[in-house]
Amino acid sequence: MKTSTPAAGSAAPHLIADAVELVHSYPQMPLTVDCVIFGFDENKLKVLLIRSDLEVYKGKWSLLGDIVKQTEELDDAAYRVLRERTGMTDVYLKQVQAFSSLNRHPGGRVVTVAYCSLLNIRHHELQITDNELHWQNVRSLKDMAFDHKEIIDACYNWLQKRIQEHPLGFNLLPEKFSLRELQNLYEAILNLELDRRNFRKKFFSMDFLIDTGELEEDVKHRPGKLYQFNFEKYEKSKRKWIGIDF
Amino acid sequence: MKTSTPAAGSAAPHLIADAVELVHSYPQMPLTVDCVIFGFDENKLKVLLIRSDLEVYKGKWSLLGDIVKQTEELDDAAYRVLRERTGMTDVYLKQVQAFSSLNRHPGGRVVTVAYCSLLNIRHHELQITDNELHWQNVRSLKDMAFDHKEIIDACYNWLQKRIQEHPLGFNLLPEKFSLRELQNLYEAILNLELDRRNFRKKFFSMDFLIDTGELEEDVKHRPGKLYQFNFEKYEKSKRKWIGIDF
DNA sequence: ATTGAATGTGTATTAATTACATGAATTTTC
């Protein structure tokens, strides 16, 4: 970081001794985090929303977010939001992008850092009783508070790309899942149809699925086998992906 | 954005009428941008550094950065840094990641957003005369100011990945370039050796290179053909990349 | 016992990637 250009050609640049004073002279602004929390239910990708508490956005949905505290890291702030809202720890959470439009918040300049979170919709301890919280279909979002539609779009694009390179999807499924559920997940996220045999071939050839020996229950047709993802094995053999292709 | 959890089960959540007052109550902090500016010279990937002006980092190199102004967007702040430091407009610039470690700045809490920039090392108007500015080999960085080593690593990883999916590399080359130069660029960035025939085949089959009909000059061997990248054609046929592969 | 619906599996075709060697064009050297 460098605050002022030294006079051109100055031979002896002056060094700043008091870094604290320097930082005090910096402009300051509020910083927030917003979590795009994805869930998977009824073969649809959902995002967790809350009613905006701002009068100007009355009735509109917004993301779960909060201010970043004076001595809090961004990741910690995002985790705090998740913990407070869903009761869950150990959730998948990754920083995606900062948003800084000057008019993105009606109360003035607020910069926000967006996070993408993936969790199993059955595992959390939401009280959706008071209908403040709501799982909404990702493909039927409209008219949201702030720039939150834009943020969700960015995170959704990010997810579509990432899920093809990294095994993120499993965070959305129960620990044990059938191949059909896995395929439904990919089809929902990528918004396309996949050939069942090729999909199975693909995942089996990657060899990261553990056959639990168990079968689906409470299903009204021939039950499928249940698998687990072998995170350990995957970690060991993370592929270095090389292949130029625009 | 949501600041306070409504009392559990509260049937009538109160709406905040004064958004400005709300934002005024938010904690504030300084925000900066840091630009990881890559260049390509002598078949090496370089990054543009400046001597830190902080006494505590005396003699150490740091990234080019600056504070984000009260009414300035992040992208604009990063572009401003580039323009002021390199004299260049129209440069490739993308936001990569925010860094927020509490101790990353010796003067106190400063959050920074890192940008990756790619430019042609011959095009700028640097005054490197007073040795404040310096193009340094990406693979020989050590002992930098702040967390800038970490930031560069993150941007370099980002670049290695992105350059395989998008034609970013051309921003680092002159408008007209030989296939050998292009291959050298990829080899430098990806840190590997590629087969020349397959590399050529790959790029020709993508069909985004325009044969200028010109040949290299001032080269002490058989001159190669010079090509241009067909950005227009590329934009029209951006590939939607589908292929699950961890 | 029959029907319905989803599971589980294999092969042939096509496309993409990899490995690999020689002749042609230009500069340098003698």
Add this chain to the structure above:
DNA sequence: GAAAATTCATGTAATTAATACACATTCAAT
């Protein structure tokens, strides 16, 4: 100006990956 040195330019065969496609099996429901 002939020979040597260097790099450019190019094609094919072998391997691997992706795609398209059909039928028998299992269980639940009737």
